[in-house]
Amino acid sequence: MGAYEIKSLEQYFKVYKKSIREPRKFWSKIAEDFVWYKKWDQVLEHHLENAEVKWFVNGKLNITKNCIDRHLAKRGDKTAIIFEPNDPQEEAQHITYNQLYARVSKMANVLRDQGVKKGDRVCVYLPMIPELAITLLACARIGAVHSAVFAGFSSTALSTRIRDCEAKILITADGGFRGNKTIDLKGIVDEALEDCPDLEKVLVVKRTGADIDMKKGRDMWLQPLLDTALNESVAEVMDAEDPLFILYTSGSTGRPKGMLHTTAGYMIFTAYTFKNVFQYEEKDVYWCTADIGWVTGHSYILYGPLANGATTVMFEGVPSYPDYGRFWEVVDKHKVTQLYTAPTAIRALGKESTDWVTKYDLSSLKVLGSVGEPINEEAWHWYNSHVGDKKCPIVDTWWQTETGGIMISPIAFATPTKPTYATLPLPGVQPVLMDEKRNEIEKNQVVGNLCIRFPWPGMARTIWGDHRRYKETYFSAFPGKYFSGDGALRDEVGYYRITGRVDDVVIVSGHNLGTAPIEDAINEHPAVAESAIVGFPHEVKGNALLGYIILKETGETRNRENLTQEINQHISEHIGPIAKLDKLQFVNDLPKTRSGKIMRRILRKIASGDTDNLGDTSTLLNPDVISDIIEGAK
Ligand code: WT7
Numbered sequence: 001m002g003a004y005e006i007k008s009l010e011q012y013f014k015v016y017k018k019s020i021r022e023p024r025k026f027w028s029k030i031a032e033d034f035v036w037y038k039k040w041d042q043v044l045e046h047h048l049e050n051a052e053v054k055w056f057v058n059g060k061l062n063i064t065k066n067c068i069d070r071h072l073a074k075r076g077d078k079t080a081i082i083f084e085p086n087d088p089q090e091e092a093q094h095i096t097y098n099q100l101y102a103r104v105s106k107m108a109n110v111l112r113d114q115g116v117k118k119g120d121r122v123c124v125y126l127p128m129i130p131e132l133a134i135t136l137l138a139c140a141r142i143g144a145v146h147s148a149v150f151a152g153f154s155s156t157a158l159s160t161r162i163r164d165c166e167a168k169i170l171i172t173a174d175g176g177f178r179g180n181k182t183i184d185l186k187g188i189v190d191e192a193l194e195d196c197p198d199l200e201k202v203l204v205v206k207r208t209g210a211d212i213d214m215k216k217g218r219d220m221w222l223q224p225l226l227d228t229a230l231n232e233s234v235a236e237v238m239d240a241e242d243p244l245f246i247l248y249t250s251g252s253t254g255r256p257k258g259m260l261h262t263t264a265g266y267m268i269f270t271a272y273t274f275k276n277v278f279q280y281e282e283k284d285v286y287w288c289t290a291d292i293g294w295v296t297g298h299s300y301i302l303y304g305p306l307a308n309g310a311t312t313v314m315f316e317g318v319p320s321y322p323d324y325g326r327f328w329e330v331v332d333k334h335k336v337t338q339l340y341t342a343p344t345a346i347r348a349l350g351k352e353s354t355d356w357v358t359k360y361d362l363s364s365l366k367v368l369g370s371v372g373e374p375i376n377e378e379a380w381h382w383y384n385s386h387v388g389d390k391k392c393p394i395v396d397t398w399w400q401t402e403t404g405g406i407m408i409s410p411i412a413f414a415t416p417t418k419p420t421y422a423t424l425p426l427p428g429v430q431p432v433l434m435d436e437k438r439n440e441i442e443k444n445q446v447v448g449n450l451c452i453r454f455p456w457p458g459m460a461r462t463i464w465g466d467h468r469r470y471k472e473t474y475f476s477a478f479p480g481k482y483f484s485g486d487g488a489l490r491d492e493v494g495y496y497r498i499t500g501r502v503d504d505v506v507i508v509s510g511h512n513l514g515t516a517p518i519e520d521a522i523n524e525h526p527a528v529a530e531s532a533i534v535g536f537p538h539e540v541k542g543n544a545l546l547g548y549i550i551l552k553e554t555g556e557t558r559n560r561e562n563l564t565q566e567i568n569q570h571i572s573e574h575i576g577p578i579a580k581l582d583k584l585q586f587v588n589d590l591p592k593t594r595s596g597k598i599m600r601r602i603l604r605k606i607a608s609g610d611t612d613n614l615g616d617t618s619t620l621l622n623p624d625v626i627s628d629i630i631e632g633a634k
Contacts (some may be wrong), residue, residue, distance in 0.1 A: 003029045004427060006276050006411050019427035020454075026428060027055070027457055028067035028620055029533055031268050032223065033071050034307075036061045037237050040264075046455045051462070051471035053455045054241050055265035063244060064141045065265045067306035067514060068104060069235070071097045079311045082285070083130045084330050086177035086317035092334070095130060097309070100137075100160045103130075103226075105233035107138035112224045116169055118143030118236055121246065123199075124191060125158060127151045127176030128316040130224070131205045131577070132292050132304055135171050140244060143236035146244040147258070150293030151176050151183065153576045155191035157256075162196045164258055165246050165464055169201045171222070175208035179321035186212040193218075205321045240264035242574055247295055249401040250505065250514030251473060259401050266299075267307060268479030269405045269458030273426055274304030277395050278338045278367050281410040285364075287313035287330070288340040293399040294511075299458075300340060318343050325356040328387075332360040339387070340369035340397075342510040343379050347540045350382040357386050358460035367412040369395045372510030373542045374498050380419040398422040398498050400484060401512070402474065404458030407431070407509030408496050421495045430454040433477050433488060441490075447499050450488040453483040471473070504600060506543050511578050518545070521574035526557055527551050531580070532590050532598045536607035544582035546607045548590060548629065560586060583607075585632055589625040592618075606630055 004015045004026065019026040024043035031040070040059035046052060071078070076098040083093040095103070095248075106129070116122060122144045126132040132148070139146040147165045149158050162170065170193075176183040186204060190213060193199055202219045204212070214221075241262045248256040269472055280286060290296035305312035309616060310566050313334060319327050327349065349356070368388050375396055384390055394417055397409040406431045408422040409415075417421050425431050433441040433448030440449040459482065463470040477483045487499040501507065504515045515533040522531040531552040538544035549567070551558070568580045591599045611630055618624055 003033055004272075005223035006414050009416070012411055012414050012427075015427050016136050016425070018431060021430060023454065027268065030272050031056060031059075031264070034061065034268065034271075035065050038296075040240060044318070044455065048455060048475060049548075051099070051467065051475045053459060055455075055457045056268075058235050059240035059264050061240065061264055061267075062141065062222065062238050063263055063303065063307075064104060064137050065235050066267060067137065067273055067303060068097060068101050071309040072101060075309050078169045081130060081133060082308060082313045083312060084313060084317070084334070086314045086321070087307065088181070088326070088329065090176075093130060100134070102231035103134050104141055105231050106229040106436070107131075107224045108141040108233040109135050109215070109229040110203070110222070111138055111169070112142055113225070113229070114169060115202070117144065118145050119145065119243070120169075121145045121147050121165040121167040123162050123165070123170045124148040124168060125151055125172045125185060127173055127178070127183070127185065127207060128291055128314055129173065129205065130314065131171075131173070132447060133314060136214075136292070136298070136302060141233055141235050143238055143242065145243045145246060145258070146432065147248075148298070149248070149291050150291055150576075151185060152291075152293075152578060154573050156187045156574045157576055158188065159192035159195040159257070160255065161248050161369070162192065162199055164248075164255065166198060168199060169203070170199055171203045172206070173205040173207040174212045175210045177208065177316060179318040182210070184210065186210070189214070194533075204634075219626055228282050238263050245298065247298060247401055248291050249295075250512055250517060253322060254387075254516065256461045256514075256517070257466075257469065257473070258573075260462045260464050261404055261459040262461050262533055265457030265459070266404050267303060269305035269456060271307035271404040273458075274300060274310075275308050275583065276411050277397060277406055277409050277426070278340070278369065280308055280338065284337040284366070285311045285313065285334050286334045286338040286340070287315070287334070288372075289315055289327070289368075290340075290342070296340075299405050300468070310571075316319060319349055323356070324349055324352040325359055328357050329362040331362050331365060333441045335364040337364055338367045338369065339365060340371065342372040343370055343375040343533040344373070344509040344541055346370070346375070347542075350379060350386075351540065354386050362387060362389070365392050367395060368392045369397055370397070371397045373507045374420060374500060377419045387560050393417055396422045396537070397497070398408075398486075402460045402484075403456070404460060407452070407456070409497075418495055421491070421497045425496070428456050432481065433490060433585070434483075438478055444492050445489055445491045447487050449478065449502060450484045450486045450496075450498070451478050452484070453481045506533070506545060508535070508543050508545060508578065509541045513545070513575075513579050517575060518547075518571060518579050521571050521579075522547060522567055524574070525570050527554070527563060528567070529553075530590065532600060532603055534600055534604045534607045536583075538582065541582075545579070546583040546585065547581045548585050548603060550587055550590065585629070587625070587629055587632060589622055589628070591623075591625050592620050592621050594621050596621075602624075603629075604628065606633065
């Protein structure tokens with residue numbers, strides 16, 4: 001690959017201009033570098049006002065041909081995936097492209113044998129072990145649509161997702177290792193499947209060796225099936241716009257949204273952005289610390305790197321196990337050249353002694369990346385000085401599950417970095433800032449709603465089963481434009497700074513949490529009448545959750561400590577431990593507008609201690625509650 005590679009700032013501006021003036025020519029030149037069964041008739045067809053976009057119309061391809069097969073001649077013995085287990089005593093695995101081809105083929109054949117066909121949805125609930133990567137690729141090989149669910153999600157969250165996409169088969173493991181914990185994945189699956197009568201089969205990977213129940217006629221161990229499967233497989237011919245995967249993300253209201261990504265545009269966008277943002281070179285060892293259960297892992301552990309024939313590290317563990325040196329040990333051990341992680345991890349490790357860092361040789365590092373939430377200045381400087389030795393550019397990459405790949409980010413060694421700024425849009429990406437009156441903001445340093453005014457190949461095409469919701473959520477606030485839900489400003493040189501969500505989504509430790517589903521979970525507790533969740537600034541997590549809770553008046557007095565625990569237990573069961581509340585305040589009332597809507601804006605300010613400047617409270621039905629809540633917080 002090489003079309004429109006960027007090596008300097010001048011080149012960036014040149015390429016960027018070209019990508020805006022002639023987007024079709026630009027993307028088709030890049031697409032030429034891939035393997036197609038048949039090339040496209042038209043590069044792009046779109047009606048953004050209707051949320052309709054097609055890229056590489058009528059092109060035929062298979063993404064695994066591009067991520068695996070085409071590398072075999074030149075890089076068959078090169079390591080594709082380095083698997084670094086949770087326990088440093090367990091040996092790392094180096095999976096070459098040849099081996100990856102064989103393992104993906106076997107898995108593809110197993111899925112075919114189990115009756116999985118093109119277009120079927122396959123739910124994948126696996127920990128960060130090689131089988132996770134292999135299963136997703138195997139689905140892509142046979143044209144099945146993978147729907148990975150992060151293995152930290154609860155049984156309720158899992159069953160909602162299985163039902164929503166009507167998956168008929170699920171791949172899971174007997175358990176997972178995470179730090180000093182083992183997670184009973186199969187137990188969670190069994191619980192989830194009580195509510196999923198249409199799911200027919202479960203294939204189980206052996207990881208922890210836990211003694212688990214296998215349901216007759218439904219559950220099968222995967223390994224014996226793999227052992228007898230052929231290690232070669234035919235790649236299904238896919239249309240450019242055939243679905244590749246569904247990945248759920250939370251919205252401010254309602255059920256999680258199954259974002260649907262399609263084949264060609266997603267592949268080309270993740271491959272191009274990976275290569276350029278990280279300046280990946282043939283001998284590099286790239287490590288993204290995310291979980292493949294999130295979009296960061298899909299795009300920048302799996303598809304983007306493999307499309308470039310890269311060596312990509314898959315890490316099963318956590319930054320703090322067995323000690324705070326774990327990340328740096330892995331960098332040293334595998335001579336990692338690009339490290340891509342989240343501000344929450346940087347903050348957590350930055351709180352510990354720098355001896356953990358200096359203990360290891362980090363001189364292999366060339367580029368550092370950040371993703372998931374705004375990186376604060378202090379974390380940026382710590383990352384820059386202690387990890388990068390002030391020699392590695394930090395690429396602060398802004399993007400979303402919905403965008404498929406990185407949208408705004410420095411290009412390593414080309415774009416001068418500036419702490420807290422994601423800097424410039426990547427080629428093909430046309431951001432605009434809009435004010436509340438739907439006018440474009442031209443001025444510098446004014447926060448606006450971050451929108452994108454032209455399609456890019458990696459964008460999600462719809463919400464699975466609900467195109468109307470897709471259109472309403474993303475294309476109706478600013479007609480004809482994609483609305484991200486984030487606020488941003490621009491400086492005098494055109495650099496973008498992301499200021500955070502403008503809706504009721506809270507980013508906790510880099511995880512996107514909608515407040516509505518958490519409130520729903522809390523409200524199911526028999527003692528709770530009503531609740532409102534807001535985010536407040538947290539040292540390590542970026543944001544943490546505070547719940548304001550109104551209890552039912554039953555006359556009986558309840559132990560509030562127990563209640564707090566029970567409520568958090570409810571949240572864990574319905575969503576997952578990541579959504580637990582850091583603080584909880586019992587209140588008699590919540591600030592509401594005359595139409596009965598909770599004014600979260602005010603609660604957010606109170607929660608972050610910003611009580612001098614609550615803004616306009618004149619539309620409140622019950623202004624007295626404010627002082628009660630502030631008083632109660634003390
Ligand atoms: C939301 C998307 C991008 C993959 C991981 C999260 C926030 C993401 C940044 C950044 C400031 C960021 C935004 C966005 N976000 N990256 N570099 N600077 N904010 O994907 O779960 O879909 O969350 O994460 O608020 O809307 P996601």
